[in-house]
Amino acid sequence: MANSLVAGKIILVTGAARSLGAQIAATCRDEGATAIATDITEVSEKRVVPHDVTSPADWSRVVADVLAAHGRIDGLVNNAAIMYSARPFLEETPEEFARLVQVNLMGVWLGMQEVGRAMSQSGGGSIVNIASTAGMVAHPGLASYGTSKWAVRGLSKYGASELGPSGIRVNSVHPGGMMGTTMFPGTDNQAVYETVREGLPLRRVTDAADAANAVVWLLSDLSRQVTGRELVIDAGATLGA
Numbered sequence: 001m002a003n004s005l006v007a008g009k010i011i012l013v014t015g016a017a018r019s020l021g022a023q024i025a026a027t028c029r030d031e032g033a034t035a036i037a038t039d040i041t042e043v044s045e046k047r048v049v050p051h052d053v054t055s056p057a058d059w060s061r062v063v064a065d066v067l068a069a070h071g072r073i074d075g076l077v078n079n080a081a082i083m084y085s086a087r088p089f090l091e092e093t094p095e096e097f098a099r100l101v102q103v104n105l106m107g108v109w110l111g112m113q114e115v116g117r118a119m120s121q122s123g124g125g126s127i128v129n130i131a132s133t134a135g136m137v138a139h140p141g142l143a144s145y146g147t148s149k150w151a152v153r154g155l156s157k158y159g160a161s162e163l164g165p166s167g168i169r170v171n172s173v174h175p176g177g178m179m180g181t182t183m184f185p186g187t188d189n190q191a192v193y194e195t196v197r198e199g200l201p202l203r204r205v206t207d208a209a210d211a212a213n214a215v216v217w218l219l220s221d222l223s224r225q226v227t228g229r230e231l232v233i234d235a236g237a238t239l240g241a
């Protein structure tokens, strides 16, 4: 895309040091926005701001810094998340479950509050929460991760309902396995890639740019009447579920 879809907007993207988050930040910039990329992982690239999404103090600092520099925040993409390797539910541990909930759900909740307060002061904005097809159906071996994504889906609807009167839209994006990302094994395993591809109605594996394009549309004013909805980007993978 290169259409100035989000020209002039100030957009914060979490977990943006690599993979989907980096793609979203790059697409926002391509479309005319100022994108502030944050991540817990230290990277030499100067444009990534240190930010642990589980830390309320980090959220306060990051949002205050963006407001000081730009005066407002028009868009927030809660992309940061973790995932453990697939395993049977009975083998999952309480520690893993707690950490998944802390990063994947609490991190989103904190961002919606902190940025929601700023957006409500400046007349509104668009929040996009990155969920997963694991938050639309039950994927084998992903009970805790999937549960955190179902919760993000629910939180997005509550956010849309609560924040709508302040002009803030909240939607969730649900990608299937995406080429070019760390979490998708098909990125560097040709056999997995082919198995996934053959199972898709469109016979084309999703890539990070497909999901990023959908996110940018939700950040743009083209989607101004859309809130509290799920946008599934999976080449039809979950149609039959």
Ligand SMILES: NC(=O)c1ccc[n+]([C@@H]2O[C@H](COP(=O)([O-])OP(=O)(O)OC[C@H]3O[C@@H](n4cnc5c(N)ncnc54)[C@H](O)[C@@H]3O)[C@@H](O)[C@H]2O)c1
Binding pocket: 014, 015, 016, 017, 018, 019, 020, 021, 038, 039, 040, 041, 051, 052, 053, 054, 078, 079, 080, 081, 082, 083, 103, 107, 130, 131, 132, 133, 174, 175, 176, 177, 178, 179, 181, 182, 183, 184
């Ligand atoms: N990759 C896929 O195929 C796929 C499919 C469906 C949904 N998703 C979702 O898309 C998003 C991005 O996935 P990805 O594959 O690019 O993941 P990734 O692991 O490559 O990137 C996630 C980023 O989040 C950061 N992060 C982790 N914990 C953090 C914390 N506490 N605070 C701030 N940053 C933190 C990591 O450092 C990393 O840079 C996630 O929400 C994921 O659940 C991914």
